[in-house]
Amino acid sequence: MFAVGALALAYLLLWLRNARLLTGPGVIGQRNLVGQTTIVQTPDVGRLLIATVVYSKNSPPQRVLYVLSPSGQALMSLNTRAWGDQAIGEIVDATGKSLEYRDAAISSREFKAEFPNAVSWTALHPNLLGGGIVIVALVLAIGIPIAWAF
Numbered sequence: 001m002f003a004v005g006a007l008a009l010a011y012l013l014l015w016l017r018n019a020r021l022l023t024g025p026g027v028i029g030q031r032n033l034v035g036q037t038t039i040v041q042t043p044d045v046g047r048l049l050i051a052t053v054v055y056s057k058n059s060p061p062q063r064v065l066y067v068l069s070p071s072g073q074a075l076m077s078l079n080t081r082a083w084g085d086q087a088i089g090e091i092v093d094a095t096g097k098s099l100e101y102r103d104a105a106i107s108s109r110e111f112k113a114e115f116p117n118a119v120s121w122t123a124l125h126p127n128l129l130g131g132g133i134v135i136v137a138l139v140l141a142i143g144i145p146i147a148w149a150f
Contacts, residue, residue: 021078021087023094028067030076038076045095046070050080050088051102053111056126061105065091066118074118 014033022029022039029039049066065088067076080088092099112119122129 021083021091023090028076028091028094030078040067040075042095044069045075045097046072047100048092048095048097049100049102049115051111052105053123054105054107055123056108059126066115067091067095068115068118072115072117074115074120077118 011033018031018033018035020031022031022037026042027039028042028045029037031037045067047068047070049068050063051066052061052063054061063080065076065078065080066074067078069075078088078091106114108119108123112124
């Protein structure tokens with residue numbers, strides 16, 4: 001229990017320290033919690049779409065801003081709840097594109113059918129990803145003490 005709390009605290013501290021949205025003349029970007037920066041030139045942006053996507057049956061729908069290239073490739077996807085309206089508005093203003101809304105909730109599979117290049121494998125299979133993380137954690141939790149003993 002303590003380990004889960006420590007991991008959650010570490011995640012939160014990394015998020016607060018590193019995660020940023022970046023806007024500048026002709027560019028937008030995002031820095032993730034480990035400090036990796038993704039920069040997108042605004043001329044490369046084809047459309048901006050806010051959609052309410054249901055990623056799994058066990059999770060609530062999430063409103064996401066998708067920054068799409070003209071070919072439909074997701075350049076960035078930002079959770080609007082995590083970033084807030086002001087930051088999302090700054091990204092939209094920096095691109096100079098009009099914002100499209102999809103109010104009705106849509107499953108990730110239906111969204112992928114409409115925008116084939118916008119949804120990642122991890123978004124389509126969150127249960128497999130979660131199961132894989134649990135398996136790796138169990139292998140490490142069991143394997144490290146065994147390796148330490150020898």
